[in-house]
Amino acid sequence: MIDDTPALPPELLLRVERLTMRFGGLTAVNDVSFDVRRGEITALIGPNGAGKTTVFNCITGFYKPTVGRLTLASKEGPLLLERLRDHQISRKANVARTFQNIRLFGGMTALENLLVAQHAPLMKASGLTVLGVLGIGGFNKAERAAIEKAKVWLERIGLIDRADDPAADLPYGDQRRLEIARAMCTEPVLLCLDEPAAGLNPRESLELNALLRSIRDQDDTAVLLIEHDMSVVMEISDHVVVLDYGKKISDGAPLHVRNDPKVIAAYLGVEDEEVEKVESEIAVEATS
Amino acid sequence: MADPHAGAGAPSVFAVAFKDAAFAALVALGLAAPMLGLVTVQTQSGIELEQHWGKVAIAVAIVFAGRLLLNLTLWRPGRKKSLGYVPPKVEARLARFAKYLAPLAILGAVVMPMLPFTERYAIDLGILVLTYVMLGWGLNIVVGLAGLLDLGYVAFYAVGAYSYALLAQYFGLSFWVCLPLAGILAAFWGVILGFPVLRLRGDYLAIVTLAFGEIIRIVLLNWYWFTGGPNGISGIPRPSFFGLDFDRGDDGFAATFGLTYSPLHRIVFLYYLILALALLTNVVTIRLRRLPIGRAWEALREDEIACRSLGINTVNTKLTAFALGAMFAGFAGSFFATRQGFISPESFVFMESALILAIVVLGGMGSQFGVAVAAVVMIGGFELFREFSDYRMITFGLVMVLIMIWRPRGLVSTRSPSVFLKEKKAISGSLVQEGHG
Structure with missing residues (x-):
């Protein structure tokens, strides 16, 4: 299946072509194409119900697209994501994701959450459990390495002191960062974040920006994010794709998108009381 | 008043x-x-x-x-509800106490038959309780760790028992050969059941497992020429002590060791056998919890969708939980067959599944120690209430209601993390998910 897949240009990581997703009579995503480049933060924005999360679910294997091709440049060559099952997306294609409503393992500690994310290599080290139960093989060494890696991530998100606390006990902002760290522990080439800044206060939002930048620059991981918070989008993204009613209406650098009349219309074509809010957001961005 | x-x-x-x-x-x-x-x-x-x-x-x-x-008095409006609330500090202290309690309990179980005042009845009761401890620990893998509600667990117990009985009857295989075979066959049936029901969650899973339990029992009941139907199978060979039978003969256990023959030898041997099997279940479960598969089970119980996003194959993970739980039930089943010498489908009714599930829920889902205590309380208590005759079930139900009011998450409601950096803190049961199948 790799053979018949055309290779992507080297700077591209993911190419989404003519993606369409229908649920019965509803077309949630209609003929959307865009590219995600290596070493960049790509933002997927749009009003509520524009189909952003549906695009995410198609990329991460939770939905099978009705039409379209999703080509990922993996280490072993180009890979068609729509042909992989959900758990293979993480293992073979190295695409990780977070969720709009945080999905941590609440009853497990922060450390355990990060170890679950390293399931595949640890499973191999435990000889598919058989050797691990008997206490032979290199499992202990592999587990120590996994804990070290988890420690590095806990340091990076500033939660090393709370490593042994259950995830559900952490404050909201910490949970968001822990979920990102958990996704990063799978060593992804593409990290998909579904509204990572939702519900964060301004300080936490700044911490998140720094974390996402460090992921882009240090970890050789491209980031694709859905976000409503324009300050986050304009601040950190290198490339913005705008969806409205399931269609792509704009695609380009943040500055280009911000001044695109179609985008302004899509954002202003809402309830009267929201007009001012959106206008002020855009104005704030323009002056800053 | x-x-x-x-x-x-x-x-x-x-x-x-x-x-x-x-x-x-x-x-x-x-x-x-x-x-x-x-x-x-x-x-x-x-x-x-x-x-x-x-x-x-x-x-x-x-x-x-x-x-x-x-x-x-207690339920007067405006009065603060204190029933069932145990402060976290007390809870933690109890958990620390439990750490010493578990080895003590094992020690007690080991020396119990050697004590001079122990009667045969006590050893028999001990065997019964330990069988349920083992079954509880086996089901704990499925329900407590993986969060899959299995109402037909007794089916695997039956598969184990009938595997040994039939293999012994038709092929004359000994207990020690059949014990692993029974476990493997039960695990195989666990996988067979697992495949179709993996798509189901929660109540639907419970209903299908319940039906599976009944199917196995009804097949055993009606497959007359093979299983003996309602007449069951009798004359199942007793276990030998590494080839030495427990009988009066010159090459029997007693004669070989220069002891005077006593029927108690076999009982004591059976007691230690089930104790060893139960402890094996416990050790394996404790080890599994620290392995990636155990963590994946618990993660599956917490959030299945997140598991899939992390590359965990949920189908295989659930199947291993089913198969391993079934395997231990198979071991326990073949022990049951060799102890009784006679089995019939009557021993594998739904009530047994419910009892084992009650032990797991009462003990606190996922807690090894809690499950053991619950098995002692339930099975031992059941025996104690024997003199209540007709009121036994009522008393039993009442006690269960009281315990569920007092401790809705079971006797040991905290979860202990499988790994820690600095300090192992017990996790309150209110944060831990119960699983949705």
Whole structure:
């Protein structure tokens, strides 16, 4: 299946072509194409119900697209994501994701959450459990390495002191960062974040920006994010794709998108009381 | 005894309490009239209906008085609910205490048959309790760790028992050969069941597993020429002590070791056998919890969708949980067959599944120690209540209701993390998910 897949240009990581997703009579995503480049933060924005999360679910294997091709440049060559099952997306294609409503393992500690994310290599080290139960093989060494890696991530998100606390006990902002760290522990080439800044206060939002930048620059991981918070989008993204009613209406650098009349219309074509809010957001961005 | 404030200061409180108590008494009347009031008695001419309205009156009076008293004291409106609340500090101290309690309990179990005053009855009861401890620990993998509600667990127990009985009957294989085979066959059936039901969650999974349990039993009941149907299989060979039989013969266990023959030898041997099997289950489960598969089970219980996003193959993970749980039930089943010497489908009814599940839930899902304590309480208690005869089930139900009010998450409700950096902190049960199948 790799053979018949055309290779992507080297700077591209993911190419989404003519993606369409229908649920019965509803077309949630209609003929959307865009590219995600290596070493960049790509933002997927749009009003509520524009189909952003549906695009995410198609990329991460939770939905099978009705039409379209999703080509990922993996280490072993180009890979068609729509042909992989959900758990293979993480293992073979190295695409990780977070969720709009945080999905941590609440009853497990922060450390355990990060170890679950390293399931595949640890499973191999435990000889598919058989050797691990008997206490032979290199499992202990592999587990120590996994804990070290988890420690590095806990340091990076500033939660090393709370490593042994259950995830559900952490404050909201910490949970968001822990979920990102958990996704990063799978060593992804593409990290998909579904509204990572939702519900964060301004300080936490700044911490998140720094974390996402460090992921882009240090970890050789491209980031694709859905976000409503324009300050986050304009601040950190290198490339913005705008969806409205399931269609792509704009695609380009943040500055280009911000001044695109179609985008302004899509954002202003809402309830009267929201007009001012959106206008002020855009104005704030323009002056800053 | 009645609270003076309730009567004098707030008459409405008393009125409400009275009304509630009257309603409870009415419910009690509805329940007690057929259960206590009417008793069928066998006479020479057939069955006659005896009426005991005095007993019904007593039961209704107890319920009314008790409910009224509770309404005026413990359940008075405005009173802080303290029932069932254990402060986290006490909880943590109990957990630390439990750490020493578990080795002590194992030590107690090991020396129990050697004590001079131990009677045969106690050892027999010990065997029964340990069988359920083992079954509880086995089901704990499926329900407690992986969060898959399995109501047909006894099916695998039956598969294990019949595997040994049939292999011994048709091929003359010995217990020690059949023990692993029974486990493998039960695990195989666990996988067979697992495949179709993996797509189901929660209640649907419970219903299908329940049906599977019944299917196995009904097949055993009706496959007459192979399983003996309702007559069961008798004359199942007893286990040998590494080839030495427990009999009076010259090459028997007693003669070889220069002991005088006693039927107790076999009982004690069976006791240690099931103790070893149960401890094996425990050790394997504890090890599995620290392996990636165990963590994946618990993660699956917490959030299946997140598991899939992390590259965990949920189908395989659930299947291993089913298969391993079934395997231990298979071991326990073949032990049951060799201990009884006779098995029939009657031993594998739904009630058994419910009992094992009750042990797991009562013990605190996922807690090894809690499950063991619950098995001792339930099975031991069941025996103690034997003299209550007809009221045994009522007493049993009452105790369960009380425990569930007092500790809704089971006796040990905290989860202990599988790994820690600095300090192992018990995780409150309220944060831990119960799984949705």
